[in-house]
Amino acid sequence: MRERVCDVAVIGAGSAGLAAYRAAKKAGADCVLIERGPGGTTCARVGCMPSKLLIAAADVAQRAREGEPLGVRIGSVTVDGPAVLARLRRERDRFVGAVLDAADDFPAADRLAGEARFVDARTLAIGGEVHLRFGAAVIATGSSPAVPPPLRGLGDRLLTTDTLFEIPDLPESLAVLGLGAVGVELAQAMARLGVKVTAFDTGDTIAGLSEPDLVRKAVDIFSDAFTLHLGARVEGAERTAAGVRLAWTGADGRAASTEAACILAAAGRPPNLSGLGLDAAGLALDDRGMPDFDHRSLVCRGAPILIAGDANAWRPVLHEASRQGGIAGRNAAALAAGQEPERPGPWPSLAMVFTHPQAAAIGEPYDPDATGRIVGTMDFGDQGRARTERLNQGGICLWAAPDGRLLGGEMLGPGVEHLAQIVSNALCDNLTVQALVDRPVYHPTVEEGLYTALSEIIQKIDYVHGD
Structure with missing residues (x-):
């Protein structure tokens, strides 16, 4: 077994791992990046980018079908499935290639390939060939799709x-x-491409939304594209000559079955932590094997080990993974040098779903029991720009503190990927609702809908204060 020593060991070369490696190197640490698997990041290879490529094709097909109400007749729409998927893979491979090319620029001496396993709180065994002694380590092993037992x-x-x-x-x-997010995006995209889709979820919400009125709107909208069963539990599945048969129980308790050519498991992506030997590292683990870690410093309790990105299951989205990787890399370098880690405050929560209409949740979550919140809403049904584009579905719900501080909100509608960014940036800047309304908004845009909801909050605050 070859022995090696470094300041910082980074396990995983995804978005968080690459950011951690770069940050540790920038801080002057001798850093080793441990790679396993195909690389290229979850986002580029199997997540954000290929799903958006599928959605792009689906949107073209759907808009072509919807031209007649606008006075545009295109004729029948034909979807060439192999061509759609070939283009998806071709473009996906370009994104993956760019990530791999960037990693190839790292010094060869800084990279090790193989499975990593903790021997103790300061040592990793890599592929049965290397014992790596480190000052601090970063776990950035990403996640993998969950496959429920019935499937x-x-x-x-x-x-x-x-x-x-x-x-x-x-x-x-x-x-x-x-x-x-993943399940509803792919269900709608497949349906728009001509696939007969039936979708199930054990909960009573959809697309990451919780505010009841927006959930109702979302259910109505997505039910037009595919068959939707909320509160349903799949009890079993079996192969048939034509595909697969699912046995499930509906929200009403009645048993039913559905047949399809295949089934997509979109029930989450748990962290890749098994096989790491976290117990040998002396970490405090819960009953699921998750380390107890500080959400600001990302330092795990029990050893100089940090955890970042999808591996910690806190906020499994790319912008958070990259930021967390940077924090973990800097703090790992600090711990290896005997220094105190930094504890930056978290960004506002920001989650988006790229369906049509799009959905987003920003900042503090919806809470029906929260006291003192002032709520403002709007409906896209009569919003000017949305009506001109025939995209007038959904709505906005924002909430603020009684003193006018914006707290968060949820959205379902056109251009939500941009509207959510506005609200997120306002939360980062600690803006009040009034300060945000006092900024210019162009006419006619869907942004005016955002300001309708904000203005309602201001009116309610003024009423309470007697202004």
Whole structure:
């Protein structure tokens, strides 16, 4: 077994791991990046980018179908499934290649390939060939798709986000299990591409929304694209000659079954922590094997080990993974040098769903029991710019403190990916609702809808204060 020593060991070369490596090196640490698997980051390879490529094709097909109400007749729409997926993989590979090219610029001496496992709180075994002694380590091992027990054993009839984009053609029908961001995006995209989709979720919400009126709107909208079963539990699945048969129980307790060519498991992506030997590292672990860590410094309790990105399951989105990787890398270098780690405040929570209409949740979550919140709403049904584009569905709900501080909100509608950024930046700058309203907004834009909700909050605050 070859022995090696470094200041910082980074396990994983995804978005968080790459950011951690760069930050540790910039801080002057001798850093080793440990790589396993195909690389290229979850976002570029199986997440954000290939899903958006599928959505882009679906949007073109849908807009072509919807031209007649605007006086534009295009004729029948034909979707070439193999061509859609070939273009998706071609562009996906470009994104992955760019990530791999950037990593190839790292010094070869700083990179080790193989499975990493903690021997103790200061030592890693790499692929049975290297013992790596470190001053501090960063766990950035990412996540993998969850496959619920009823779906195991279906072979190639079972798809996950790690395999969906490799299929040669679109299936005739698809069952989707899970209606969070990934599940609802892919369910709608597949339906718009002509696939018969039936989707299930055990909960009563969809697309990451919680505010009841927006959830109702979302259910109505997405039900037009595919068959939707909320509060449903899949009890079993079996292969058939034509595909797969699901046995499930509805929200009313009644048993039912659904047949489809294949099923997509979109029930989350748990962290890749098994096999790391975290117990040997002396970390405090919960009953799921998750380390207890400080959400600001990202330092785990029990050893000079940090955890960042999807591996900590706190905020599994790319911009958070990159930021956390930077914090973890700097703090690992500090710990290795005997210095105190930094504890920066968290960014406002920001989550988006790239369906049509888009959905987003920003800042403090919806809480029906929260006292003192002032709420402002708007409905896109009559919003000027949305009506001109025939995209007038959904709404906005924002909440603020009685003193006018903006706290957060949820949105469902056109251009939400941009509106949510405005609210997120306002939260970062600690803006009041009045300060945000006092900034210019152009006419006619969907941004005016955001200001309608903000203005309602101001009116309510003025009423309470007797102004």
